Amino acid sequence: MGSADIVPGVSGGTIALITGIYEHLIGAISNIKFIWLKPLLHGDFHSFKTKLLEDIDFEFFIPLLLGIAIAFLSLAKVINFCLDVYTAYTFAFFLGLIIASAYILYTELDEVNIKSFIVVAIFTVLTFIFVGLNPIAANHSIPIIFISALIAICAMILPGISGSFVLLLLGQYQYMLTCLANLKIADIITFVLGAVIGLLGFSRVIKWLLEHYKAATISALIGIMLGTVRLPYVKMASSMAGTNIIAIIALVIIGFFVIYILEKKF
Template sequence: MTTKRTTREYLGLFFKGVMMGAADVVPGVSGGTIAFITGIYEELINTIKGFNLGAVKVLFKQGPVAFWQHVNGTFLVVLLAGIVASIATIAGGVLFLLANYPILLWSFFFGLILASVWLVMSHIDKWDMNLISSFIIGSIVAYIITSFAPVSVEPTALMVFLSGAIAICAMILPGISGSFILLLLGMYAHILSAVKGADFQLIGLFMLGCIVGIMSFSRLLSWMFSHHRKVTLALLAGFMLGSLNKVWPWKYTLAYSINRHGEQVPLQQDNVLPWHFESITGQPAFLVWAIGLTLVGIAIVVVMERYQTAKE
């Protein structure tokens, strides 16, 4: 199952992990989208799927080296190293931009995801009613999910476990953000507080949910790609299109909540047009900059697609 790579290619894989980590910390952007853009999505799904009883048998019968190759260990470790490095370093910068320049950051991700819709759709050579229906269903489901208002719940053991299982599935699903799912479930602040406060019991329970969720969901996705590839791609493209509802740059906040620092944070928001945003909030819409960064996001996806095509 191991894919042979050069040192340069592993360095590129590390930076793909960095981009995934930076995307995952933003509620509304999926690391799975970045994985798809960079051409490692199916390898990631199949690698996760490879951790099964067969891998355990390989470990005991053939040894650690054979096991490592069987589970594509180097790929996963390098990618995870990039994700962890990102969360520990540049993710703070992304969160700073989200807090201080949200329109510009959302504009960049809007262009990134919009171009990703085209990228996924371009992998389908011939469309029929089944594929169109899958695309529409995916769009509607993602739109509805991103329109829900967050709830407030107590972090019971069952809720922490379930939130981990659900969020990790969304995290590897292009178009739906795992961090946004945690917001909807009312668990985002609880999990962040547990990480900052080193609450290892809550973190361990959450991670256990993540492991169960990702091991189950990766098998479903792998089966779908193997048996219904075009339908799956159409569904994923729909998810991405519907998720644009969440990353629309101009938002008007309808309700706030108070975080653990006593600060107001947006709880429920409506999308508005740029000129309406200026009249409602009295703040600049940064329209020219927003369009420019949207085009930058689109250009990045196009360049990555051309690079991946040239490699093949």
């Protein structure tokens, strides 16, 4: 998930989905109700510890967050190198990943009907238009950073939508990378607060939708993934000069089967 989230156009939510932890992730986040705050404020540390362990699934979150952090630290340079030096090949691989992820979601539908096709078509078109937008020329004030984080984190937990890409569209991607590199604490804390609030709120919406409108939600996610294909395809097509077309096709196929095999394993 960490490797995916640092690449504009690839979603960490997609990786959560294909590895079979997506519903667990959404459930674990949405179940956080801060029941440990009351005993903490009253100085009852024994009850605080008990409520904290009841409220937060540490057995799930600790390895997940460690994995994301390690990916950010160790793979960011590798992925950026591949994107800079082997752009077409890298996006060809990403294209295969996204197509396969849409297919995996399709297999999750209990029933395929005209409503499903309509929802898929609507969200495919909307996402296709969205990913073709030009980045917004926004400032980097504290409120803008907060709102950008809130929106981006909502995208990050949706399969098919890249939080990094949303930041890119909002004109905050490179700025936040600079903040991380230069340890601009105020901006980083603002971003983290926006991300946490967005994550806690939006995860409950997703959980409710999956519980009450699962078919429509999955159909919408399929459409989002199909619409997102525009980004890696355009990036791949624009940098194909001097590349081997057979290798491009092979990498799309490899990307597809990587996801297919992962889904079968998990």
